[in-house]
Amino acid sequence: MGAELNQRLFSAADNLRSKMDASEYKNYLLGLIFYKYLSDKLLVQVVELADESLDTYSTQEKQKELYQELLSDEDTKEDLLATLIDTLGYDIEPAYLFNVLADQAKQNVFQLNDLNKAFIQLSTKYDTFNGLFDDVDLTSKKLGSDDQQRNVTITEVLKKLNDVDVVGYEGDVIGDAYEFLISQFASEAGKKAGEFYTPHMVSDMMARIVAIGQEDKKLFSVFDPTMGSGSLMLNVRHYLNHPDKVKYHGQELNTTTFNLAKMNLILHGVDAEDMNVRNGDTLNKDWPTDEPYTFDSVVMNPPYSAKWSADATFLDDSRFNRYGKLAPKSKADFAFVLHGYYHLKETGTMAIVLPHGVLFRGAAEGTIRKKLLEDGSIYAVIGMPANLFFGTSIPTTVIILKKNRTNRDVLFIDASNDFIKGKNQNKLSKENIEKIIETYKNRAEVEKYAYLANFDEIKENDYNLNIPRYVDTFEEEEPVDMESVGKEIKEVRESKKELEKSLFEAISSLQYSDEDEEWIKGALEVFKND
Template sequence: MSEDQKKQLQTSLWNIANELRGKMDADEFRDYILGFIFYKYLSEKLELYADTDLLASEDIVYKDVPDTDFEIIDEVRKAALDHLGYFLLPSELFSKMAERTQLDDYIEDLQRILANIESSTMGTDSEEDFDKLFSELDLNATKLGKTVNARAELIARVLKHLDKIDFQLGNSQIDILGDAYEYLIGQFASGAGKKAGEFYTPQEVSQVLARIVTNGKKRLKSVYDPACGSGSLLLRIGRYAEVDEYFGQEMNNTTYNLARMNMILHDVHFDRFDIKQDDTLKDPRHTEYRFEAVIANPPFSAKWAGDSDPLNAQDERFSPWGKVAPSSKADYAFISHMVYQLSDSGTMAVVMPHGVLFRGAAEGVIRQALIERNYLDAVIGLPANLFYGTSIPACILVFRKCKIADDVLFIDASKHFEKGKNQNRLRSSDIDKIIETYAARKSEDKYSHVATVEEIKENDYNLNIPRYVDTFEEEAEIDLDTVVSELRVVDAKTSDLDAQIAKFTKELGVRSPF
């Protein structure tokens, strides 16, 4: 598929999404359109599997099989649950609902189908991955229409439009649907304002994080994001290295559903991902694991229990660092949690506000301990206004437990970006420069500096980037003699002008201004 065709597809999907919009906020109609796309994907994936792997020799098309043909239905159900993790009856397929012209009981039937997809997994290995996956799709919400009939007409129209789009699921060389889904999530994020930061990291920043944790590696056994949002950041790693298993945790229910859908839509088998819902700092779900790559863009300076809960001081994630992160700012709580989950041979990259580089008190104690343990590998300053919902500049902190060098690489990439109307963005050349500098671990005038721990110690463990990378541009020298000469010429011309004006006013018989 060419880039033009891809853009046409994305535009078509965005236009279909806007059919649903009405008076809904971006994050509300997002849940509906992405949910319907996911339903279409599950249906077509099942049809493709049944037709090509199970029924091809019998010259039978699954869509045409009656629900009452129990022998075939049972065969497909058993194989689909083992291979795909879910099941739909022929009458429940997306295309059947899209073709339907009779709208009586349309809403009820669609709700039943979505519930049946979830319940089909009960008692199987995929049950947790599909549990309440469509829980946010309230098809009877009045924002979809004031009457049942109006809601049915709108949803049926959207499903008909979606049915015309070919996601080419049979072509294993391309991921049209995955790319389209990522595009839509990005579009919704741009219109969701502050809420967008809860579920989406700008694609360019995701690239930097993913390329850092995959640097020098072609395969990763496990990757982890403790604040995984829509899961896009985790999936980005898979573009640069083969990933065996994805792990993540997300507190928000809507976003948790989005992450699981995103994994499945990107053809990540249900036994290769484990996304949990809960507060990572309060109730972490993967503490028994150590991960080869840990990556995150946690909420900046979020409030949490901190040292007001005495149990945190005894928690082995937080206790080694001398202090517990303050309740007003959870930044170092996320950092210390992620370091705890990092394997000895792994790499961790996390987006943080600049305050973590220099704030004192408990945060200063934790920062010093991390540096003295020689875990901090790099500090990368990013341009302002890159992220949804906040214009403040952020940084990326990179940690590794088995460092050879006793130093920290500082990169100031804050001036390398493309200015946008609402948001700035990193260009490919900006991203490449960051990664190349990180990989080479080199100092470059006005861009990067490799600082020894002794140098950092002399700065009282303050990591503020301008202390290490001097980006000051000297102004050109001014020749005062030349300036004086130019002023004399200007004065002479002014005097001549004044004399002419005085002459004209005298001839006109009006008062001179001089």
């Protein structure tokens, strides 16, 4: 069922695909699916609030009629709207319901302006949806050269989407379908995609790690200061025993991506009171500064080696002031590490994906790394395969950090050779992830795969964490059997002689014209000399 839903949703983009880049048309499709979900969910809620059966009101047309009927009665109207706003957090006028607009599309009387009004009404009336539809630009020339062309394009998308049932599923089906679409757009959008999506298998591995030992918490908080589409945060709940009691805190710099994350959280059934997300710059100004500002888990896949201000005033910032130096202007990697670590609870776990350079680069980064190691903050270093992430082929490392440790040892896992080779992207199998998780839990040496280094060893290595210094994956080559090699050479030579002899005989017996005589004699001379 999930696969069919994914495919039907993705095919709705066909009319947009030929017109613009995937990084742009994703905004239209994901925005429209989100609006349809809100609209369809409202109709189902109306039926339930009216104490009616979904068997009786099985079509959206009937559900809409019931909604209109209840709204036309002054006695029920006020109560109904108040209850909808209380339970769902919004209401939508009947004229702006998705199925009403889609019906107009099917009759070719749809007006783009009505959809625009629907977005504006929802966005201005309720803070939760403020700005969420800004990227569904219905005036864009890319949809068509004039209003009529744009109308035709959106009409076709509405017709296709309306046939998809987005609320008639148990659990997270629609949220997972949305996540699937995000991943499809990420693979199509190439380089730009790394900004908003962490491949599912890497996200899954990180989620499992940060949940270890905290599975039974009645209330659990997760924080992603570079949240992209929010998938890293959402994955954590799959490994908790109280998945409905998770609070999500996240920040994202890119406004389009921030809107995508909000939609993704809502589609995964996260209530407004469990969501604390912000559109802003994580490094330049600390957030959150109010309680709670520390969390049970921190998960991050920040932009690699990004530029930041590295202004000297940050040396007084409580996130960075313990480490003596600031991350360099040209490489903000350690600024992200320290920001996330500052917001980690004393009992929590943090997982961050970064390029390998953070493990061995010197200067300011070396100073910060040394302090983290002296404090026992770095718990594990996992080397990942190359070409796992969209937009970059470099191998990455996942660093695990903890607080209040009695030990300062570091577990090194070299998982760089365990992957399924893909045409464009490499992937991790379930077995690959399982091996990493088991090794992480056991925290013991595994030949050519994992090594537990004590602090003195790390100190001897000048606080360099380059994985090959600790995990020896060198495979000795088989010794060469010179006798058999000699025998093979002898056989090749004898075979060559036989071939030359038969070729000489064949050329000698050829009938040839006078003009070819010189060429034939030359060829025969070569064989004689050999």
